Amino acid sequence: MPKPRVLLADDHRLVLEGFRRILEGQYELVGAVEDGRALLDSAEKLQPDIAIIDLSMPLLNGIDAATQLKKICPDTKIIIVTMHADTEYVRSAFEAGASAYVLKRSAVDELEQAMQAVMAGRSYITPLVTREVLDVFLSTTADTLTRTRTLTTRQREVLQLLAEGRTAKEIGATLNISSRTVEFHKSQVLTQLNLQTTADLVKYALTHGIVQVD
Numbered sequence: 715m716p717k718p719r720v721l722l723a724d725d726h727r728l729v730l731e732g733f734r735r736i737l738e739g740q741y742e743l744v745g746a747v748e749d750g751r752a753l754l755d756s757a758e759k760l761q762p763d764i765a766i767i768d769l770s771m772p773l774l775n776g777i778d779a780a781t782q783l784k785k786i787c788p789d790t791k792i793i794i795v796t797m798h799a800d801t802e803y804v805r806s807a808f809e810a811g812a813s814a815y816v817l818k819r820s821a822v823d824e825l826e827q828a829m830q831a832v833m834a835g836r837s838y839i840t841p842l843v844t845r846e847v848l849d850v851f852l853s854t855t856a857d858t859l860t861r862t863r864t865l866t867t868r869q870r871e872v873l874q875l876l877a878e879g880r881t882a883k884e885i886g887a888t889l890n891i892s893s894r895t896v897e898f899h900k901s902q903v904l905t906q907l908n909l910q911t912t913a914d915l916v917k918y919a920l921t922h923g924i925v926q927v928d
Contacts, residue, residue: 718742718763718829719763719764720741720742720762720763721745721746721753721756721762721764721765721790722734723752724766724767725770725771725772730748732821732822733821736821737829744762745760749773750775751774751779752773753771754783754786757786758786763790764792764832766793766825767779767780769796769807769923770925772878773874774874775874775924776794777923777924778870778924780794780810780811784811791814792811792812792832793812793813793828793832794807794814794816796815796817797817797818799842804843813831813836813837813838815838816828817843824840864906865906868899871889872896873903873915873918873919874919874924877924877925878925
C-alpha cells in the first residue's frame, strides 16, 4: 500500500525539519514550502494527500491558502499546525476546509493522531483547545461571519500584501496585475471595511488574523 503523500508549508525552516523527523518513514514527503503562494503552486503540481499548513505565512496566510487549495485540490486533506488556540482561528480554519487543528507545542504527540484521523475521513482538534473555546466554536453559526469574509479572494490577497509592507508595484508583480489595479482593490477594501489609511489596513489585518506577528 503506497504511503500517503504529504506537502509541508511553514515559513520556519526549523519547524519544517521537525515535521520531517516526525513523519519520515510512515509518509512520503513530496515537498516543503515557506509561503502560501508556493504552497498553492506545489499543491497543484504534486496533488498531495495531506497538506500540513501553518497559519502565519508570508504572501498568503494559511487560512486563505487553505481556502484556495481546496478549490484546486479538493481531495487533499488539510491539517493546520499553529501556535494559535483562539476560537476565531479554529473556526476560520475549519470554514476554510481544514480537517484537523493542532497546536505546535503539542505537534510531536498529536500530529500522528491528526494524520490518522484525516486519512480515515474524520476531523481532529487538539485537546489543548479548551472545552470552553470548543463549545463557543461549535455553537457559532454562519451569521457571525465578520466583514473580512465579505472581501473577495483578490481583495484579501491585496490586503495581506499591503499589511506586509509591499508596494503597489511589488503587489502587482506578485499577483500579475497592474499597480493601478492594486490601488483600485486597496480603495475598495478601505471603503468596504470603513477604514481610512494604510495604517488602518495593517491594524485590521493584524487584528483579524490575516497577518500575524509570531
